[in-house]
Amino acid sequence: MPNNVIWTKNLKKSYPLIKSYRDLIRHPFQRNFIQALRGIDIAVPPQTCFCLVGPNGAGKTTLIKILTTLVLPNEGEAFILGHDVVREEALVKRLVGLAIAEERSFYWRLTGRQNLEFFAALYGFPHQEAKKRIEEVLELVGLTRDADKRFNTYSSGMRQLLGLARALLPEVEVIFVDEPTRSLDPQMAEKIRKFLRHELVDRQGKTVFWASHNLAEVEAYGQEVAIISKGKIQLQGRVKDLTDNGQRSLFEIYQQYVQPNGEELSGLNGRN
Amino acid sequence: MWTTRTLWLFFKRDLWEALSYKLNFLFSLFGILFSSATFYFISQLISGQSEVLSKYGGNYFSFVIIGLAFSGVLNIFQEGLPGIIRSAQLLGTLEALLITPTPMAVILLGSSLYPLVYSVLQSLVQIGLALVIFGLKLGTVNWLGAILLFGLTILTYMSIGILSASFILVFKLGNPFSWAFGSLSALFGGVFFPVAVLPGWLRWLSSLLPITYSLEGLRKSLLLSLPLEALWPEIKALLIFSFLLGPLSLFVFRVALKKAKKDGTLTHY
Numbered sequence: 304m305p306n307n308v309i310w311t312k313n314l315k316k317s318y319p320l321i322k323s324y325r326d327l328i329r330h331p332f333q334r335n336f337i338q339a340l341r342g343i344d345i346a347v348p349p350q351t352c353f354c355l356v357g358p359n360g361a362g363k364t365t366l367i368k369i370l371t372t373l374v375l376p377n378e379g380e381a382f383i384l385g386h387d388v389v390r391e392e393a394l395v396k397r398l399v400g401l402a403i404a405e406e407r408s409f410y411w412r413l414t415g416r417q418n419l420e421f422f423a424a425l426y427g428f429p430h431q432e433a434k435k436r437i438e439e440v441l442e443l444v445g446l447t448r449d450a451d452k453r454f455n456t457y458s459s460g461m462r463q464l465l466g467l468a469r470a471l472l473p474e475v476e477v478i479f480v481d482e483p484t485r486s487l488d489p490q491m492a493e494k495i496r497k498f499l500r501h502e503l504v505d506r507q508g509k510t511v512f513w514a515s516h517n518l519a520e521v522e523a524y525g526q527e528v529a530i531i532s533k534g535k536i537q538l539q540g541r542v543k544d545l546t547d548n549g550q551r552s553l554f555e556i557y558q559q560y561v562q563p564n565g566e567e568l569s570g571l572n573g574r575n
Numbered sequence: 576m577w578t579t580r581t582l583w584l585f586f587k588r589d590l591w592e593a594l595s596y597k598l599n600f601l602f603s604l605f606g607i608l609f610s611s612a613t614f615y616f617i618s619q620l621i622s623g624q625s626e627v628l629s630k631y632g633g634n635y636f637s638f639v640i641i642g643l644a645f646s647g648v649l650n651i652f653q654e655g656l657p658g659i660i661r662s663a664q665l666l667g668t669l670e671a672l673l674i675t676p677t678p679m680a681v682i683l684l685g686s687s688l689y690p691l692v693y694s695v696l697q698s699l700v701q702i703g704l705a706l707v708i709f710g711l712k713l714g715t716v717n718w719l720g721a722i723l724l725f726g727l728t729i730l731t732y733m734s735i736g737i738l739s740a741s742f743i744l745v746f747k748l749g750n751p752f753s754w755a756f757g758s759l760s761a762l763f764g765g766v767f768f769p770v771a772v773l774p775g776w777l778r779w780l781s782s783l784l785p786i787t788y789s790l791e792g793l794r795k796s797l798l799l800s801l802p803l804e805a806l807w808p809e810i811k812a813l814l815i816f817s818f819l820l821g822p823l824s825l826f827v828f829r830v831a832l833k834k835a836k837k838d839g840t841l842t843h844y
């Protein structure tokens with residue numbers, strides 16, 4: 304654990320299922336759960352571009368939310384730079400940035416810039432500094448020209464970019480991005496990938512935790528990769544080693560560890 | 576670090592959102608006007624006939640307008656803060672707020688600001704319209720008393736708003752707590768009629784509702800020109816309510832937040 308930026312041990316999470324009224328009457332004391340994580344162990348060394356891949360419903364977003372203090376685990380431990388995400392929540396919040404996969408998470412009737420001003424204040428930036436920082440991040444994600452348009456006029460790609468801009472506002476050590484290139488055009492997507500890897504990791508020495516469905520981008524920009532399936536890490540390693548320096552494709556390996564039967568989505572419902 | 580600027584930005588955020596529904600302001604102005612007019616005509620029927628009412632100066636219109644104007648504060652806190660939390664849950668902004676290092680109490684205070692200012696303005700507009708259009712007559716106003724009572728009322732209802740927001744956080748939909756509290760307050764809190772007309776056991780129920788004391792005190796200070804000493808029972812009651820409910824509501828919200836993080840209900844799923 305000592306040198307790892309992110310470290311988890313036997314992390315488990317189950318969400319309660321909302322009961323129908325009929326169930327409530329029939330089995331009042333039985334609660335049903337979805338097991339999202341079934342014992343996750345990962346270790347992410349410093350200054351790494353770490354990619355997490357896995358089928359829909361495998362638990363990627365859940366893991367990210369636990370590591371960013373938005374969801375509480377049922378069992379196990381998780382640390383960011385040695386700080387427990389449950390017991391040292393306030394401290395951990397100062398160490399992590401998150402670009403939520405949810406594109407909506409802004410105020411619809413405010414402009415992009417007004418939204419960022421609001422969040423910059425919550426990150427504790429004084430007014431002048433906030434202004435400067437906002438210009439920087441807007442420039443970076445290419446939204447400078449559209450910054451004064453209302454958020455509800457943004458395309459889904461622009462919304463995602465604004466989410467990334469917000470995640471980059473605070474000076475943090477670890478940046479979590481959940482499918483950051485999902486709705487971006489090819490050039491913008493490439494720009495963001497380069498930024499995450501070359502600027503944040505290689506130049507600034509930060510750690511990026513990147514959930515993705517795009518194996519090509521992971522092959523090109525990821526340093527470490529973990530495959531998650533059915534709430535468990537199936538494989539973790541250096542991208543170069545796993546692919547024999549590009550001799551094998553990541554897709555090949557992925558297929559080896561993930562059954563393509565959509566079991567993730569339906570088969571997880573367990574009783575507790 | 577969490578400066579007044581942070582709070583101001585919260586206020587601005589909600590003001591902007593509200594301003595984009597400009598018609599709403601017009602509607603609420605009409606709402607105030609219509610309800611004032613309705614009660615103005617009703618009061619033509621019943622003023623001066625009631626023993627109980629004579630304790631408040633004998634005019635039903637001035638009695639009820641104070642009730643209407645200030646019970647609005649209650650509605651706004653019941654609907655304002657929980658509404659903001661609810662939409663933050665739906666929009667996904669709640670997670671974005673909670674991942675910032677801003678303390679929860681600041682987020683709650685900030686989110687309460689707009690509903691607060693809005694409700695104060697609404698009360699003032701209602702009283703103003705009544706003065707100008709319907710010939711409302713106030714006594715020699717005890718300003719200090721009125722402001723003190725109003726401040727304590729707001730503190731109390733802010734806590735109730737936070738309690739109600741906690742409910743939303745965990746159960747996502749529907750808020751029977753707020754609904755029940757609102758209906759009880761409207762019926763037994765002395766909004767439309769003096770609680771003295773209620774039978775004894777129901778009067779006991781009114782004595783548990785903070786609004787009873789707010790309205791009684793405000794009527795004393797706005798209509799009856801009573802000095803500060805005469806307002807002491809109401810001030811005392813509201814002090815007790817705010818001292819109890821303030822910490823309780825923050826505690827309950829903290830617990831609710833924890834539960835929401837356990838159940839994954841910070842965002843609508």
Ligand SMILES: Nc1ncnc2c1ncn2[C@@H]1O[C@H](COP(=O)(O)OP(=O)(O)OP(=O)(O)O)[C@@H](O)[C@H]1O
Nearest residue numbers: 318337339358359360361362363364365839840844
């Ligand atoms: N808030 C929640 N309440 C109930 N169940 C949830 C909640 N969030 C996630 N789940 C369930 O937990 C499992 C894991 O979901 P999660 O969102 O972590 O998957 P994911 O790997 O991010 O999927 P995707 O690739 O589709 O984004 C799924 O079965 C999902 O239905």
Ligand SMILES: [Mg+2]
Nearest residue numbers: 363364404481
């Ligand atoms: Mg996901």
